[in-house]
Structure formats: C-alpha cells, structure tokens
Amino acid sequence: MANFYTDNPALKFQLSHPLMEKIVKLRELNYADREKYDYAPVDFEDAIDSYDKVLEIIGEICAEIIAPNADEVDKVGPKIVNNEVIYARGTQENLEALRKAGLIGMSLPRQYGGLNFSMIPYVMAAEIVSRADAGFANIWGLQDCAETIHEFASDEIKNEFLPRFPKGATAAMDLTEPDAGSDLQAVQLKATPDPDGKTWRLNGVKRFITNGDADISLVLARSEEGTTDARGLSLFLYDRTSKAVTIRRIENKLGIKGSPTCELVFNNAPALLIGDRKMGLIKYVMSLMNSARLGVGAQSVGIAEAAYREALKYAYEREQFGKAIINYPAVYEMITWMKVRIDAMRALLYETTRFVDVYKAYNLVAEHRKLDTDERNEQKNYQKLADMYTPLLKLTASEYCNQIAYDALQVHGGTGFMKDFPIERIYRDARITSIYEGTSQLQVVAAIRGVTTGVYLKAMHDYEARPVMPEMEYLKTILMDMTKEYEEAVRWVEATNNAELLDFHARRLVEMAANIIMGYLLLIDAQQNNEFTKSAEIFITRAQAENKQKWVFIRNFDLKQMGNYKVFIP
C-alpha cells in the first residue's frame, strides 16, 4: 500500500536528531504516564517507535484516502445549506478516517484524550497531510486551537472543550475582519459581558475565516469599550451549538478550494473568555499565530514535495526529440534544484520545530513543578530561537513552495497548463502560503529583529563550532565566508542609521541569513546521512552566489536612489 511517510526517508531521519531525547523526556515528564495510560511510552526508544508507527498510519491514510480524494474535493468544494457549511464528500471521508485513527488532538495531553505527542511528529503529520491535499490540511491543522485553549484557558474551559477534539471536533480561529487583515489591532467585533459575569456576547463581522463553521471557534474581539488598539482585545471561545452565527458566504478562491473560507456575522453570540481580558492579541493570538506560521511552513514543504514528485514523474514519462525530458540539462537542473530547496526548507522546518518543542515541553513541565534557574534560562533561549526562526521559516518555505510549484508546472509544459494533471491544483494551492498567517512582507518585519539583535549570527556561530568531515570542510569554509559577508552587510546598513533603508534592505538581509542557516543545517545533516551531501553542496554553492548578488546590490545602493522607488507615492 502506498504510504506518504515511509516513501520519504527524509522524514524518519528527523526522528533521529540528538535533541529528540531531551524533547521527549520533557514532554513525557520522565515517562510518568506509563502507570496511568496503557498507550503511554515506557522510555525514549519506545516513544520514538510510537511516533514512527503512528506516522505510518497517517502516511497510509494520506496516500490511500486523502490524496485520491483531493481532485474531487477541489472541484466540488464545500457549500452552505441552511446556514451550515457542508464539506465535500471527500473531505468528510478524510476527517472520518483521521478521527477513527485517533489522529486529532495529537499533541494534547492524555488526560484530555490526546496522544501527548511532541511537535516534531505533529508537524511531520501536517507536512504529509499537506502533500496529500493542502486545502484539507487547513481543516485538520486547526487542531492547533486546542493547543491555545490548553495553554491559556481556565481548567473549567479546558475540561469541557479539550476532550471534544480527539472525538473529532473541528476548530477555527476567527481573527480577520474586513478592515483588519495584517493590522489586527483594528479588530472591531464587539464583546460585551453578560450580567452573570461568565458569558460574553459577540456582535460583528469576521471575514476570510478558514473553516468558519467549525465546532469550536476562537474569536478575537474588542472587550474594552472606547479602545482602538491591541490592548482592548480579548480572545473568546464560541461553541457552534449555540447557533448564533450567520454564515454569509463561502469565498470563491484560487486554490485550497476544499477548505471553506467564510464570512461570518455574530448575532449576540454567547462566548467564553479565554485567559485574561486585554491579552487577546498581545499574548494569545501571537502564540496562536506562531503555531499557525509553523503550520504553514509544514504545509509549504508538503505542497513542494507533491509538486516535485509530479514533476519528476512527468520528466521520466515525457519524451521529446527521442528521449525522456529528464535527460536535458534545462529540465534536470530544474528538478534537482527543486529537490535541493525541499531538503533545505525541510531542515529549517524541523530545526524550528525542535526549538518550539523544547520551550513548549518546558511549559508543560512547569505545570507540574517549578523549573530551576538553568531550565528557565534554557527555556528562554529556545523560545527566543523559536520566535526568530518561525518567521524565517514561514518566509523561506512559502516562497520556495511557490517557486517549486512554478517550476514543476513548467516541467509539464503545455500539459501542465491544462486541468488534466494534479500539478495545476498544486500550483494554485501553493499560492496562498506566502499570503496567509502573515504575508512574506510581514514575516520580514518579524525576522529583521533576528538580524539586528544578532540571534541569527549567534546561531551561525554555534553551527560553525560543530565538527565537519574533512572532505566537507570546504563547504564550511564557504559558509564562514558568507557569514562574514553577512555581518558586513548588516553593519553597512546599520551604520547609515536610517530606519527606512533598513526596511528597504530588510528582506535581502533576512534572506542572506536564511541562506547561511539552511546551508549549515544541510551540512550538519550531511554528517549524519550522505543522502544530504549533494544537496548541501548544491545549496551552499548557489547560496554563496545569491548572497554575493544581494551584498553587491546593498553596497552599491546609494540613499539618493531611494527616490527612484517612490515616484508612485502621492
């Protein structure tokens, strides 16, 4: 039987990373659940074996059910019947299979019926599901909301709502409004407390809400009258059984058509407050967004993997001028470069996930006992890394995903432009990744802090300190030179003391950092597994050229040229 996990050894490789032992031990609270739950692991080896076996189930469901349904789901899509979103038949079948297999609420603790998995296997599952059907991955991936409820809600809310997830409850996060997209501070949907002091009432409109008719929705709303900024916003939980939301429409989108994107009207809808008032955007949504961005990173890698495989298959089958087109340099370079970028973005995806994993696992430990000073420092350090790697990942992976989908369609030639092959759907699905959960441009705004605070530079130096096999030393030398060049570029821009110039070059600087970091990650992977040696060599040599190009542009850029870019500003 086809299996999207076992057919891709690059995934299992990630389970063998040295940091896994620490992550699993923390997450499993030193394997304390062993006594209480018949499915809890007894030690590290057992836990990793469980990850492996459960990923195998997901891989099989993806290859045998979700991927075969994707085409029809894309064509049929969801519809509204009597103010309810009805999923396409295939979507329903996918959800049912995953629910029966117990794959919803993977990272929830066992007391709520979850699997208590660390982020690594969860993100891996997200990658595999996205490879099968990117639109469906959104519906499945919104189980992230359970994470947010678990992290911030009261015990009462947790006990009531969390056990519903493993039983198949779907979720949505209702943030965007017609006038509040990238700028969520402008959210206007109004929340007013009922006299009972427990229930709140929501009134207003939300737009572009993925899976808007979910069982459980997290809604960002203005709870503080008279405020206009982030400090007046709180996060609420709305339960669909209240039937107080009108679904005005489902958007007609370019891609991910199986995932219903809804416009919602809240009509005095009852809701419960999550955590504290005024912390909605500042704390909870920021955390939710970070998970969502990691999710888009995984989705991007999954879509890119699907695109690459379609292109490779076609390049073997298609013959022109008497031979398969894979034999022509123009084609084999495109295909190889797809594969190399996938290896690079996947390395960044799982490195980021490990950082998130460690600090989240410490959060979990902190629920049971006080962390000591070393542990607190370590947690802070990993959280800082996670916060800086997440936008770097979201930016890089979504942009690569688009480039790879573009190239994969190109390999198909005219056939790719027809609706006969899966690549046209994959190409359309890829497009959203660099837009939602914060556009690429906004990821740069977050990631530039990693440049200016030196977080990326420190990471590069840490990677540099790791031993490399003699035959790969030359690659490390290139990376060290690139690091120097990057430092120089950052200093150059900072020395101008011009905030606008820093914004102007921000993307270039962030991408230079991303190239070096991915280069190191591939080099490190290549020490463990020679499957990555070629990718490391190709990536590093190309990244070297790309960074030089950026540096030349930055260095030669005269402040006076800035005006040339502003002729359209009124």
Add this chain to the structure above:
Amino acid sequence: MTFRIVVLAKQVPDTRNVGKDAMKADGTVNRAALPAIFNPEDLNALEMALRMKDSIPGAEVVVVSMGPGRAAEIIREAMYRGADRGFLVTDRKFAGSDTLATSYALSLAVKKLEPFHVLIAGRQAIDGDTAQVGPQTAEKLGLPQITYAEELVSIDTQKVIIRRRLERGVETVKAPLPVCITVHGSAPSCRPRNAKLVMKYKHARTTTELQEETRDYTELRHERPWLQITEWSVEDLQAETDKLGLAGSPTKVKKIDNVVLQHKESKVLTAADNDIDWLMKKLISSHIIG
C-alpha cells in the same frame, strides 16, 4: 457473561500484487516473493465484528488465526483496529492442511473459547478461494450459518439480522445466537489502525516471538498482560494427529495449469464515442451490466 465475538483471520500472500516471479515453475505459489497480508475479506469480517462490539456494551472481539509463527502479525493488526485479544494456532504438524483439516483444527480452537456468541470470518481467502473453511467449521461446531454477509442490520444478545449479497440480489435473514457468519468483500471495509491501540498493542508477542526480541520487555509484560498472544499447539487443542496436515487432508492436487493471457484477447479502446458505444453494447449483451 461477556458477549464474545470470535473472528477467524488468515495471513495470505498478496496475490493482488503479483509480479512475474509470483508462481513457481511447478505452478504453486511462490510465497517468498509475495508480501504477507491480512486476508482482505477477513478485514471485512473484522469490521463487522467491531461494529457488533460497538453496539453491545462490554462485548469482546477475539481473533483466532492458524498459520506459521509470523501470522502473529495479523493478530496485532487486528488489535490495532479494535480486537481485544488473539490466539495463534500454530504447529508444524498443521502444515499441508486442506480445508477439512484446517476447519477441524479451527473448530477445536474455537471450542476452547466457548461460550461465544458469534463466530465470524471472511467468505474466502485470496490464496485458495475455496470459501469452505467458514461453513466447515460451523458444521463441526453445530452452528447455524449466514454466508455472504454484506451488512449487519442489527444485533442484540439473542439474535442477529444480516443482509446477504447473493448472485442476483440481496436477502435479509435473522438467526439466533450463537451463529457463524462469513462476510463478503462488498461489506464495509475495515476501519484504519488507531493510534492509541497501535501504541497499546505494538509490543504484543507470542512466546515464540519473544525469544527473538532484541529488547527485554519482561517487566512491561508483567505490567501489561494484554501483550501476550497465546499460541495453541496440536497438544493444546488435543487434536487427533491423523486428522491434521497432509495426512488429514483428502484434497489432492492432480494437476496445475499455467494460464497465460494472450494479447489477442484484449482490445484497445479510446475515449471516442464509437469505442464507448461498442463497449457498452458488449457489456450489456454479455449481461455484465444492465
């Protein structure tokens, strides 16, 4: 008294994915070249058993398989989908059994699980296609039988109502318990492996398998008794050896012919209207459809 559903399941070579070396020169199946899988219709039977369990609180599903040591794999597969325990009927002396000898051994094994309420199995195995073992076992146990079951209409502790798939239609029948049911491939397919059950049962082993384990899970097995898959030998079943294996099998293979399909028997059709028209007429005239 626990409501007990006994499922008979067989590990078979995957004859649906045959390569060119699937058959040996003498016309017998080259088992080494084919992956071993859960017999497909036994999975349909397992699903029906699990649906019975779902509708009767406290019911248990027990899987019995006969075969070599590695057939314990499908007992684990059944556990991953919801079966509670499993027994492996295994002994060199069973080798070479035909359907008569097999059903004799299975009937002795199932008898050890009395009192049970339902005995259920796939209609037939893809390696032999006889559809005899279920009915023969029922006969030896004196059970009423429902063959070609397609849908579980209802079940309670006294009776079961089943819809059968017949050649020219369907038939709904009611039977008192205990009963033997054999399930057709058109019945609902089996639910996927469940993550929690996989984690719960992945260390389940027979005593023989344990001897080959690299890791010592003795302590764990002590804590978790459900990890034991019991093996039953000829001795455990107190079977009469002359009714087993080759000696107990009256079926003798006289001759095997290799059938090689020739290209001339096929016709290439395009998506053009006249080709489709031709195909439709052909299918209707040969009563394949319509």
